[in-house]
Amino acid sequence: MNKSSILAYTAEIKQRLVNLKNSEGKRVLQQGTPTFGREWDRQEMDELELATTSVMLSCYGAEHTIVLHYLEKLKERSDSWHLLTPFFYGQIESIENQFRHGLFDNLESQISSEIFGNFVLLSKEVLSSSKDVAAVLVCAALEDALKKLGSLKGLDVHDKDMSEVVNALKRSGILKGAQSTLINSYVTMRNRAFHAQWDKIEATDVSSAIAFTERLLLENFK
Numbered sequence: 001m002n003k004s005s006i007l008a009y010t011a012e013i014k015q016r017l018v019n020l021k022n023s024e025g026k027r028v029l030q031q032g033t034p035t036f037g038r039e040w041d042r043q044e045m046d047e048l049e050l051a052t053t054s055v056m057l058s059c060y061g062a063e064h065t066i067v068l069h070y071l072e073k074l075k076e077r078s079d080s081w082h083l084l085t086p087f088f089y090g091q092i093e094s095i096e097n098q099f100r101h102g103l104f105d106n107l108e109s110q111i112s113s114e115i116f117g118n119f120v121l122l123s124k125e126v127l128s129s130s131k132d133v134a135a136v137l138v139c140a141a142l143e144d145a146l147k148k149l150g151s152l153k154g155l156d157v158h159d160k161d162m163s164e165v166v167n168a169l170k171r172s173g174i175l176k177g178a179q180s181t182l183i184n185s186y187v188t189m190r191n192r193a194f195h196a197q198w199d200k201i202e203a204t205d206v207s208s209a210i211a212f213t214e215r216l217l218l219e220n221f222k
Contacts, residue, residue, distance in 0.1 A: 006055060007099060010092045013051050017089045020044065028085045045084060049074070052088045059095055120213050127210070131203040132193070138206060139190040142213045149174065149220050163187050182212060 020028040053074075060067045070091060077083040119141035127134040143162045150157035150165055153174055157165045166183055169175040175183060186209050192200045 006058060007096065009051070010055060010096055013048065013055070014089060014092050016044075016048060016051075017085055017092075020048075020085055029089060048088055049084070052091055055095060056091065059098075120210055120217070123206070124210055127203065127206060131201065131206050132198045134210070135189065135193040135198075135201050135206045138209045138213055139186070139193050142186060142209060142216070143190060145213060145216055145221070149216075152220075162190055179212075179216075182208075186212065 018027070018029055053070075056067050056070055073087065074084075077087055119137050123134040123137035123141070126137070143165070146162065146165045146169060147157050147160070150169055150172075153169075153172065155168050155172060157168055160168065166175065166187055170180050185205070189201055189205055189209060192198075
């Protein structure tokens with residue numbers, strides 16, 4: 001789930017929580033204060049619990065202290081609808097506020113840097129023994145890093161090929177100068193690597209792509 005899909009999902013969850021009614025036909029959430037009823041729709045609450053938990057895991061990961069605290073509090077409230085409803089609403093509100101303040105942008109950048117960095121490191125390690133494997137690794141890392149960079153900058157690049165991503169980054173001024181010129185050769189190398197045209201790829205080109213990707217990560221994923 002990316003930022004836009006998560007925010008769309010949280011808006012849907014919040015609306016469902018607002019629309020919930022108790023056994024007396026009154027809305028459960030009235031100006032943030034829960035009302036009481038004798039019974040509730042267990043299936044609806046199960047679905048909202050699953051939806052909220054899914055968002056929490058997508059944003060923080062299973063081992064984050066926020067998620068562990070959430071699960072602990074969820075267990076305490078598991079049989080109390082009038083407590084669960086504002087609890088879920090509060091969690092969703094918190095996530096949306098953190099998105100507004102850019103917390104998840106920074107977190108996503110750090111995670112991306114670690115993942116892509118591992119691919120680049122591996123490509124460096126195998127370059128001397130197999131330039132072809134190194135080429136595939138660094139091209140995959142570079143392409144994914146460019147897509148992630150575009151996504152973090154608000155560009156619609158998810159389903160685009162590498163050349164389209166590069167053009168979008170250039171138009172937005174994210175890639176410019178020497179970067180803008182040099183990266184065209186890596187697009188060509190990527191296409192050759194993914195079509196097994198190994199005789200058209202030189203070890204020096206792979207080494208250059210590795211250095212470029214390392215700089216890209218250092219400058220944009222901190």
